[in-house]
Amino acid sequence: MMPSMQSELVLRMSRRSALSRGRLALAAGPALAMVACACPEPRITAAPAAATTSTPPPASSTAPTRATAAPVTPKDQEDNGVSFEQELDFLRTHSQVIVLVAPNGGRVAVSPTYQGRVMTSAVAPETMSLGWVNHAFIEAGKVGTAFDNYGGEDRFWLGPEGGQFGLYFVPGAPFDLDHWQTPSPLQQGAWPVAEQSPTSVLFRIPMTLRNYSGTEFVLEAERRIALLDADAVTRIIGAPIPDDVRWIAFETQNSITNKGTAAWTEAKGLLSIWILGQYAPSSDARALLPFDAKGKGPIVNDTYFGTVPSERLRVDTDSSFLSFRCDGQYRSKIGLSPERAKPIVGAYSEQSRLLTVVQYDKPRGRHPYVNSMWEHQAQPYAGDVVNSYNDGPPAPGKPSLGGFYELETSSPAARLAPGASLRHTHRTLHFVGEPAALAKMAQSALGVPVQAH
Secondary structure (H helix, E strand, O other): OOOOOOOHHHHHHHHOOOOOOOOOOOOOOHHHOOOOOOOOOOOOOOOOOOOEEEOOOOOOOOOOOOOOOOOOOOHHHOOOOOEHHHHHHHHHHHOOEEEEEOOOOOEEEEEOOOOOEEEEEEOOOOOEOOOOEOHHHHHHOOOOOOOOOOEOOEEEEEEOOOOOOOOOOOOOOOOOHHHOOOOHHHOOOOOOEEEEEOOEEEEEEEEEEEOOOOOEEEEEEEEEEEEOOHHHHHHHHOOOOOOOOEEEEEEEEEEEEEOOOOOOOOOOOOEEEEEEEEEOOOOOOEEEEEEOOOOOOOOOEOOEOEOOOOOOEEEEOOOOEEEEEOOOOOOEEEEEOOOOEOOEEEEEEOOOOEEEEEEEOOOOOOOOEOOOOOOOOOOOOEOOOEEEEEOOOOOOOOOOOOOOEEEEEEOOOEOOOOOOEEEEEEEEEEEEOOHHHHHHHHHHHHOOOOOOO
């Protein structure tokens, strides 16, 4: 997206205080009928317990104080941050929350209040919360800022961000952080629940947006969040889940429909579905992005906010993957083009005993992707498919956006006739266990060698 190094223990423990930054971590319409998933469609298994919904308590309620999280396998994870239960208590103080309960004990917390975001998840209620939640911003109660950053490990946005067809700058504004503004429909107002079951929830909402060139888009957004079962997870990672690894997995099926009277065209600008997951940084966290060694063009786009220093971005041409530091200390972003991107990315922290895998529907064939670079673009449809963003101060003496990192995926540009739709599915899998087991899973799922000490 946007897009005093302390000890790791201090970073983890401070992250979840009330004044800190937060916690560790789509049927295609006729115009895009050729967009097909490159992987088997995951199945959804019903859970034994119904999803639970809570409404906000009175405004006088206060967030719970931090307590030591219950142990998780392995034991040394218990100090990595607040537990899911603690995070859920905090979220319920400020918003409506829907909890999806998996048969294996996993949990996924979804907030209608915060635009249908998956706020966080966990392998069990007493274990560590895996999404990044911005406590300070939520407690401040602000709305309408440049970026209402509530956090959340899967949120719905639309691209492009910058350029002559960008949605995040008003016409004529400079492409800089002082003039960057997230469109109101993407960050303000609760999203209504259209359907709900024990393992899924569906949101549907109309919205109107205008791009930098003045083109208006009248559309309906739909978003279904659903748990994934063990068979789906096994297909995605290409191997059985080890018995000593705990996990939680979910997907969001996101679609947009042209509700206007005019077709969306390249000449006036196109939209894309853009899903972003926020996670808490740590000193050893790395985003792992496999790339196609046979693809044409540059391997990586690392110039969104200035070229990423080599000590923060490693390009492994032998194993064909990128390793990008995600410590929340240096504002930077990388991306992979359609020619280079594979339909899967991930992140790993040995200290946290956590492997995250993100898999998405990358259509076969050649498709235009919107360009989100903050500049007037010579090639507005030569954008990236996957991105990773590491937060940090945008300039000396200026605060960061909260201190987090992101894994992001995008759909192709939506060239839609009136009434036509485009869908993009984004799947998030978290695995908690011993480094040796997670290293084998990273190799199987991502094709990436991860050193386990």
